[in-house]
Amino acid sequence: MIARMLAGAGVMTALAATVAGANAQVSDDVIRIGVLNDRSGLYADLSGEGSVVAARMAAEEFGNEIDGKPIEIVAADHQNKPDIGSNIARQWYDAEAVDIIVDVPTSSVALAVQEIARERGRIFLDAGAGTTDLTGKACSPTGFHWAYDNHALAAGTGRAVFEEGGDSWFFITADYAFGHSLEQETIAVVEEMGGQVLGTVRHPLSTADFSSFLLQAQGSGAKVIGLANAGTDTTNAIKQAAEFGIVQGGQRLAGLLLFISDIHALGLETAQGLVLTTGFYWDMNDETREWSERFRERHGAMPTMVHAGVYSGVRHYLQAVRDAGTDEGTAVAGRMKETPVQDVFTANGRILPNGRMVHDMYLAQVKTPDESAGEWDYYRILRTIPGDQAYLSFEESGCAPER
Amino acid sequence: MTELLGIPPEVLFGQLLLGLINGAFYAMLSLGLAVIFGMLNVINFAHGAQYMLGAFVAWMLLQFAGIGYWWALILAPIAVGAFGIVIEKTMLSRLYRLDHLYGLLLTFGIALVIEGMFRHWYGVSGQPYATPALLTGGTNLGFMFLPTYRAWVVAVSLAVCLATWFAIERTRLGSYLRAATENPTLVQAFGINVPRMMTLTYGFGVGLAGLAGVLAAPIYQVNPLMGSHLIIVVFAVVVIGGMGSILGAVVTGFGLGVLEGFTKVFYPEASNIVIFVVMAIVLLLRPAGLFGRER
Numbered sequence: 019m020i021a022r023m024l025a026g027a028g029v030m031t032a033l034a035a036t037v038a039g040a041n042a043q044v045s046d047d048v049i050r051i052g053v054l055n056d057r058s059g060l061y062a063d064l065s066g067e068g069s070v071v072a073a074r075m076a077a078e079e080f081g082n083e084i085d086g087k088p089i090e091i092v093a094a095d096h097q098n099k100p101d102i103g104s105n106i107a108r109q110w111y112d113a114e115a116v117d118i119i120v121d122v123p124t125s126s127v128a129l130a131v132q133e134i135a136r137e138r139g140r141i142f143l144d145a146g147a148g149t150t151d152l153t154g155k156a157c158s159p160t161g162f163h164w165a166y167d168n169h170a171l172a173a174g175t176g177r178a179v180f181e182e183g184g185d186s187w188f189f190i191t192a193d194y195a196f197g198h199s200l201e202q203e204t205i206a207v208v209e210e211m212g213g214q215v216l217g218t219v220r221h222p223l224s225t226a227d228f229s230s231f232l233l234q235a236q237g238s239g240a241k242v243i244g245l246a247n248a249g250t251d252t253t254n255a256i257k258q259a260a261e262f263g264i265v266q267g268g269q270r271l272a273g274l275l276l277f278i279s280d281i282h283a284l285g286l287e288t289a290q291g292l293v294l295t296t297g298f299y300w301d302m303n304d305e306t307r308e309w310s311e312r313f314r315e316r317h318g319a320m321p322t323m324v325h326a327g328v329y330s331g332v333r334h335y336l337q338a339v340r341d342a343g344t345d346e347g348t349a350v351a352g353r354m355k356e357t358p359v360q361d362v363f364t365a366n367g368r369i370l371p372n373g374r375m376v377h378d379m380y381l382a383q384v385k386t387p388d389e390s391a392g393e394w395d396y397y398r399i400l401r402t403i404p405g406d407q408a409y410l411s412f413e414e415s416g417c418a419p420e421r
Numbered sequence: 422m423t424e425l426l427g428i429p430p431e432v433l434f435g436q437l438l439l440g441l442i443n444g445a446f447y448a449m450l451s452l453g454l455a456v457i458f459g460m461l462n463v464i465n466f467a468h469g470a471q472y473m474l475g476a477f478v479a480w481m482l483l484q485f486a487g488i489g490y491w492w493a494l495i496l497a498p499i500a501v502g503a504f505g506i507v508i509e510k511t512m513l514s515r516l517y518r519l520d521h522l523y524g525l526l527l528t529f530g531i532a533l534v535i536e537g538m539f540r541h542w543y544g545v546s547g548q549p550y551a552t553p554a555l556l557t558g559g560t561n562l563g564f565m566f567l568p569t570y571r572a573w574v575v576a577v578s579l580a581v582c583l584a585t586w587f588a589i590e591r592t593r594l595g596s597y598l599r600a601a602t603e604n605p606t607l608v609q610a611f612g613i614n615v616p617r618m619m620t621l622t623y624g625f626g627v628g629l630a631g632l633a634g635v636l637a638a639p640i641y642q643v644n645p646l647m648g649s650h651l652i653i654v655v656f657a658v659v660v661i662g663g664m665g666s667i668l669g670a671v672v673t674g675f676g677l678g679v680l681e682g683f684t685k686v687f688y689p690e691a692s693n694i695v696i697f698v699v700m701a702i703v704l705l706l707r708p709a710g711l712f713g714r715e716r
Contacts, residue, residue: 059646063546193690221685222693226641226650229439230685230692233565237432250547253642261552261568261640263559283546283642319544 044087044345045115051077051332052116054106054131055146057095060224060249061123063279064322065146067093069121071317072329075309079333084340092116096127098223103127107134117345118143118335121328125149125196132161139347143335145327148248148275149199150410153374157417160351162373165327165363166297168196170408171274172203174295174381177211178400179242179272185213187272188240190231190255192247193220200246200274216240221247228255232262241270248275253284260288277322281396286387289396293383295408298326298363299397302380309362320394330363331375366405372417376405431564436682438562442571444678445578446633450651451658451670452582453629456589459665460602460622463513463524469652470532471627473645475501475634477539480548480643490553490639498631505627509620517619532649539645547642556639574636581632582671589667598622657700663713673711 053073055065070093077089092110096103103122110116111134119135122128123146135142136158143162144152148171152163187208191197197220205215216238219231232255235243243264245252252273259271273280276294300310300320309329313321321329338353339345351373359367364377382397390396450472457465478500479493488496508531516523552570559568589595601608601615609615634648641647658677662669677696684695703711 058540058545060545062540063544066545219685219689221689224650225693226647227439227443229442229571230436230682231689233435233439234432234686236566237435250545250642250644250646253546257549257642258640261559261570263566263568267566279544279546283549285549287551288549 044085044339045117047087048115049084049087049089049336049339049345050114050116050118051089051091051335052107052110052119053091053093053121053328054096054103054110054119054127055093055121055123056098057093059098060251061098061146063283063319064249064277065121065123065324065328068313068317068319068321068325069145069328071313072321072325073120073332075313075316076329076332076336080336080340084336085343089336096122096124098124098127100126100130104130104134107131111135111138111140117141117347118332120144120331120335121146121324123147123324124194125151125199126194128152129156129195132156132158135160135347141335141347141351143331145331146324148196150203150415151195151199153370153372154410154416155418157372157415159373160347162331162351162354162369162375164331164375165323166275166295166379167374167409168200168203168275169410170297170379170403171200171295172207173408174379174403175272175274175293176204176207176244178293178381179270180208180211180213184242184270184272185211186240187213187215187242187244188235188238189215189218189244189246190228190235191218191220192223192251194223196248197246201244204244204246204274221251223251225251226254228258229262231255232259232264236262236264236267236269241268242272243269244272244274246274248277249280250283252276253280256284256292257288277324278320278394278396279322281384282319282394286385286390286396289384290386291384293381293400294397295403296323296380296382296397297377298323299380299382299399301395301397302399305362314394326363330359330361330367333361334359368405370409370412370415371419372412372415374409374412374415376409378405379403379408432686433683435565436686437679438565438567440679440682441675442575442678443681444675445575446637446651446674447655447658447678448582448671448674449578449629449633449636450655451662451674452585452667453626453633454655454659455662455665455667455670456585456629457623457626458659459667460598461513461517461524461619462521463516463528463623464521465623465626466525466529466652467508467532467535468528468627468630468655469648469650470535471501471505471630471648472634472637472651473539473648474504474535475631476550476638476641476643476647477543477548477634477645478631479635479638480550483550484548490635493635494632497635498628501631501634502624502628506620506624508627509623513623514616514620532652536645536649543645545644545646547644547647550638550643552639570639574640577636578633581629585629586667586671654696657696659710661696661700661703661710663710666710666712666714669710669712 053070094106118141120143125147128147145164148168191201342353355369367377381400478497482488556570662673684692
């Protein structure tokens with residue numbers, strides 16, 4: 019507590035110093051952060067209001083202002099629809115002087131919003147979406163991708179499951195940009211290591227009943243059933259797989275994207291033993307525990323890697339605004355890329371020219387009910403995946419330098 | 422056996438059975454809607470929320486009172502039905518004289534409020550609800566693994582549908598109900614309490630939704646959004662079957678479940694729209710629905 023107050027005081031002093039020195043150029047005298055995500059649908063628990071809380075926690079570290087200019091946070095629900103997300107993004111950037119849009123889970127929406135931001139030279143910082151296209155063929159000089167991406171998931175979970183003997187796969191894939199990308203990334207890993215893909219089936223986003231798809235996966239005889247989906251799509255599939263005796267039948271489930279909110283919803287009885295890749299876990303060290311506990315007090319649940327990523331991204335952005343003395347998109351983006359990322363989310367983050375924030379990822383296994391010491395004690399960390407193994411390099415990303 | 426369109430027959434049998442299982446939910450929900458529409462002329466948009474309530478009541482009974490699945494199967498529909506009766510008494514009954522649209526708006530509003538509250542309290546990821554020990558496991562049928570619980574759902578649903586059909590079409594009480602739909606004033610003149618009958622009918626229809634919710638709890642996550650995903654499909658089922666037709670609701674419920682199951686094999690991407698395509702075609706050719714009568 020005292021340490022935090024001292025740290026707060028330190029930040030304030032630093033602020034006072036910059037106020038005196040910098041020639042502040044903050045547009046319309048407000049630094050406005052727009053948190054755009056799913057606030058009511060299947061991704062609302064992994065992003066939603068939690069991301070707003072995280073952004074607010076970052077702003078509070080700066081005393082809610084930079085050089086006397088207040089930091090304001092606005093939020094909206096994109097309902098996982100690219101058209102709705104695009105309309106809000108245009109409204110925010112063009113009419114409401116929003117300087118940065120953050121979070122944006124649902125890859126199809128993220129791609130649309132990044133393009134809108136790119137055309138306007140405004141900053142877009144994605145923490146919730148998975149597609150690697152954000153820093154690949156659709157990359158943007160003012161776009162950032164923070165907490166994870168599909169390549170990291172494939173390199174983490176896909177590789178780990180393969181190394182344990184999972185050399186033939188069947189994919190159950192969410193039928194939109196994110197699912198397609200995650201499926202492709204994982205297929206690339208599996209095939210590179212000499213494995214086989216026996217089939218894929220694509221389901222509409224937000225499906226309740228997976229029995230039909232599970233039966234097809236069962237019939238394929240693949241050793242691993244890869245779930246290239248997220249949120250309640252994944253949890254329903256896992257729950258129903260147990261019902262159809264998939265695991266007893268000798269097949270293995272690989273949830274390629276699992277958040278701690280999903281594990282909480284499934285319960286350890288059903289989720290135990292699942293292997294997953296995550297960019298953040300609350301119970302890593304004193305710093306993560308302290309921050310996560312504060313988050314939990316305000317939000318009622320432990321942070322997902324998206325929440326922690328939003329906090330880290332917003333914090334890094336605000337620091338760059340302060341250091342650059344302006345909130346003009348290109349200048350701030352340049353500043354962000356020059357500065358290493360060091361905070362509760364990552365100790366050694368760095369940003370590639372395409373906006374990819376490279377940081378260590380963790381391969382975790384879900385504990386059994388006996389192993390778990392209580393609520394939210396869910397993961398055993400199996401190993402750390404160094405950032406340069408988890409993420410594509412700038413050269414491999416497919417981002418054309420002229421973009 | 423030869424393959425049909427490149428799909429081995431055992432896969433088709435499996436999908437047929439799965440379709441029937443999903444159809445069981447469609448049938449039970451559309452049955453409740455059909456009963457309510459048939460008797461009250463109200464389009465009950467809160468049906469999905471009431472189905473969700475059934476699942477949540479079962480979960481709460483287990484979580485806070487330690488009451489398990491079997492009691493929940495009885496208690497949750499009663500609780501949800503009672504909630505329906507309160508809504509009917511305090512709000513819905515005032516709207517019978519007005520246009521259909523008012524009932525629709527009211528129930529839609531109620532659905533939004535209920536779902537919003539549960540979303541606020543419990544988030545969207547849902548709560549786990551275990552399958553009762555007696556119904557875990559399954560049977561290998563050769564062409565597929567049939568979980569015992571799913572077989573149970575189909576059995577319960579069929580029994581409930583048949584019992585409801587029998588009660589309305591073949592008993593004295595049912596005949597009063599049907600008569601009251603045709604001419605409430607005349608039936609009242611014979612000394613029958615029509616308003617109370619309407620209230621109980623609504624409570625029954627809502628209770629059916631609650632029962633479907635309890636049955637669904639072990640299969641899906643107990644989730645505030647579970648009803649809103651289903652309700653639109655169920656409305657399509659009711660429209661295809663013919664608004665207010667009980668037999669229509671049951672037969673189309675199962676039939677469309679099977680159709681959807683097959684779509685998941687042949688062209689899975691279209692599995693969530695196939696029912697609406699059928700609805701559009703039926704509305705073009707038979708506006709009153711497959712089993713409906715023109716009024």
